[in-house]
Amino acid sequence: MRALSLHLAVLALLLALHFVLPAYHHANLARIMVLAVFAMGYNIAFGYTGLLSLGHALFLSAGMFGAGLLIQHFGLTAAPALLIGTLAGAAMAALTGLLALRTAGVSLMIVTLMFAQAGYLTLLYFGAVTGGDEGFPVPAAGRVAFGLNLAAEGPRYLVALGLFALALMGNLALVRSRFGRVMVAMRENEERSRMLGYNPFAVKLGVMVLSGLYAGAAGAFYGVMFGYVGATFATIPYSILPLLYVLLGGAGVTLGPLLGAVLMFYLIDLASSHTTAQLAVTGGALLVLVLFAPKGILGSLRERGLASWLP
Amino acid sequence: MASVILQAEGLKRHFGGLKAVDGVDLALNAGEIHALIGPNGAGKTTLVSLLSGRQVPDAGAIRFDGTDITRLPAHERVRRGIGYTFQITAIYAGLSVFDNLALAVQRGHTRDLSRAVTEAAARVGLEDLLPQIAGTLSYGHQRLLEIGMGLALHPRLLILDEPTQGFAAGEIEGFMALVRGLVPATTVLLIEHNMDVVMALAERITVLDQGRVLASGLPAEIRANRAVQDAYLGGSHAGD
Numbered sequence: 001m002r003a004l005s006l007h008l009a010v011l012a013l014l015l016a017l018h019f020v021l022p023a024y025h026h027a028n029l030a031r032i033m034v035l036a037v038f039a040m041g042y043n044i045a046f047g048y049t050g051l052l053s054l055g056h057a058l059f060l061s062a063g064m065f066g067a068g069l070l071i072q073h074f075g076l077t078a079a080p081a082l083l084i085g086t087l088a089g090a091a092m093a094a095l096t097g098l099l100a101l102r103t104a105g106v107s108l109m110i111v112t113l114m115f116a117q118a119g120y121l122t123l124l125y126f127g128a129v130t131g132g133d134e135g136f137p138v139p140a141a142g143r144v145a146f147g148l149n150l151a152a153e154g155p156r157y158l159v160a161l162g163l164f165a166l167a168l169m170g171n172l173a174l175v176r177s178r179f180g181r182v183m184v185a186m187r188e189n190e191e192r193s194r195m196l197g198y199n200p201f202a203v204k205l206g207v208m209v210l211s212g213l214y215a216g217a218a219g220a221f222y223g224v225m226f227g228y229v230g231a232t233f234a235t236i237p238y239s240i241l242p243l244l245y246v247l248l249g250g251a252g253v254t255l256g257p258l259l260g261a262v263l264m265f266y267l268i269d270l271a272s273s274h275t276t277a278q279l280a281v282t283g284g285a286l287l288v289l290v291l292f293a294p295k296g297i298l299g300s301l302r303e304r305g306l307a308s309w310l311p
Numbered sequence: 312m313a314s315v316i317l318q319a320e321g322l323k324r325h326f327g328g329l330k331a332v333d334g335v336d337l338a339l340n341a342g343e344i345h346a347l348i349g350p351n352g353a354g355k356t357t358l359v360s361l362l363s364g365r366q367v368p369d370a371g372a373i374r375f376d377g378t379d380i381t382r383l384p385a386h387e388r389v390r391r392g393i394g395y396t397f398q399i400t401a402i403y404a405g406l407s408v409f410d411n412l413a414l415a416v417q418r419g420h421t422r423d424l425s426r427a428v429t430e431a432a433a434r435v436g437l438e439d440l441l442p443q444i445a446g447t448l449s450y451g452h453q454r455l456l457e458i459g460m461g462l463a464l465h466p467r468l469l470i471l472d473e474p475t476q477g478f479a480a481g482e483i484e485g486f487m488a489l490v491r492g493l494v495p496a497t498t499v500l501l502i503e504h505n506m507d508v509v510m511a512l513a514e515r516i517t518v519l520d521q522g523r524v525l526a527s528g529l530p531a532e533i534r535a536n537r538a539v540q541d542a543y544l545g546g547s548h549a550g551d
Binding site for chain 2: 178182184185189191194195197199
């Protein structure tokens with residue numbers, strides 16, 4: 001009950017901010033909410049199930065290019081393109097998972113990283129279609145969904161909030177479900193879970209697909225909402241980004257990805273206005289984090305019993 | 312003649328030159344308590360790993376309830392009714408007692424999960440500790456939770472791998488009553504070092520030594536068996 005209230009309060013706060021935030025921060029927050037959905041998907045795999053992937057940029061870009069290419073080359077409208085993009089993320093994750101989940105731990109990191117790199121190079125190779133390095137702007141006609149112009153600030157924020165709300169409540173329901181319990185069991189002790197009759201491969205594959213669904217949705221919405229689709233989103237930094245968000249906010253906590261995304265976004269924003277070495281600042285922040293709060297902000301709070309009820 | 316629920320024939324598992332299990336035949340009658348004993352290194356744990364599917368045999372076959380399960384992965388065997396409790400306690404230390412038991416209980420697609428979990432906890436006397444984090448339980452309670460998880464699967468065959476290790480004397484009495492209450496609905500394969508427990512519980516005993524079956528029979532026969540005394544009972548008693 002407490003957890004549900006907190007989640008609803010966070011959503012209410014985000015809605016309230018729509019009316020009061022200055023334009024700059026308003027636009028930032030819309031972006032952050034979509035990135036937080038990406039990180040939430042990552043958290044389902046990494047935070048709850050213990051699958052450390054370094055290939056999530058592949059699922060993000062599958063969603064982004066899935067939606068963007070359909071609009072660009074086949075003249076689809078935003079709504080079906082967003083849906084297909086989202087599913088493309090899940091399908092790409094299923095394919096990757098089928099092969100990569102035969103490994104675990106460090107090997108899984110490397111294999112997923114290779115898959116993502118292969119995806120990135122594929123996008124470059126078919127540059128005539130994908131726009132290669134430069135990418136392509138999403139045509140204005142393809143950025144209207146259900147009469148809402150996603151290129152406009154107001155509707156864009158509300159659509160981002162809608163997506164975020166759906167993702168967050170879905171995440172909450174998931175981790176409270178029986179399957180959610182099995183996810184955590186896989187993270188805590190895979191062999192024990194097997195001896196309770198759970199097939200580790202099937203569970204982890206299911207988790208990858210869910211995670212890819214979130215990443216695909218984030219990619220599709222990001223491309224359509226902000227009007228640009230490019231291979232940059234398939235590069236390694238976009239695989240590491242959700243990991244950073246989750247580590248900062250709290251792995252295995254539903255609200256961790258949002259908190260991590262907000263803080264990291266503004267940390268980079270703030271640093272880059274003072275120095276060109278903003279990545280050094282990010283690195284420093286992470287170092288401090290890993291040394292003093294390895295479970296992230298919300299994870300540490302939960303561990304110290306200050307909020308042990310956080311799901 | 313009671314029906315055989317599990318039959319192993321010619322099981323072999325070698326590790327390099329070490330013949331951990333070297334041609335073992337074993338038949339478990341439905342509804343019995345069957346003890347597996349033998350000196351350290353006799354191959355008990357390897358044999359149990361083969362039966363539960365944690366390891367694949369180099370040769371031999373295992374039939375459970377008439378079906379060949381030799382190549383089935385462990386989780387499939389659990390689904391078919393072979394429950395297993397770990398020798399070294401393998402509970403989820405970071406999760407609550409409730410979640411630990413729920414993971415076993417929910418396999419049965421129970422509607423009212425919290426009631427079923429409370430019942431599963433009550434079977435091993437942990438019903439008052441449900442919210443506690445399992446890793447903070449006393450060792451004896453962790454052992455009980457381990458066994459409780461095995462029981463909550465409602466297995467047709469329950470493999471108990473050294474269950475009384477770490478129990479206090481008083482706890483052993485309760486454990487023996489619990490196991491007696493399982494048969495004949497459940498068949499029990501008991502791997503146990505404590506001879507008092509074995510002699511009190513087992514209806515039949517199989518003795519392993521150096522990867523082979525040394526003897527198999529009623530407790531009285533095993534006790535009277537000269538080869539067993541030499542290889543195992545004598546040696547172990549002399550060490551007491």
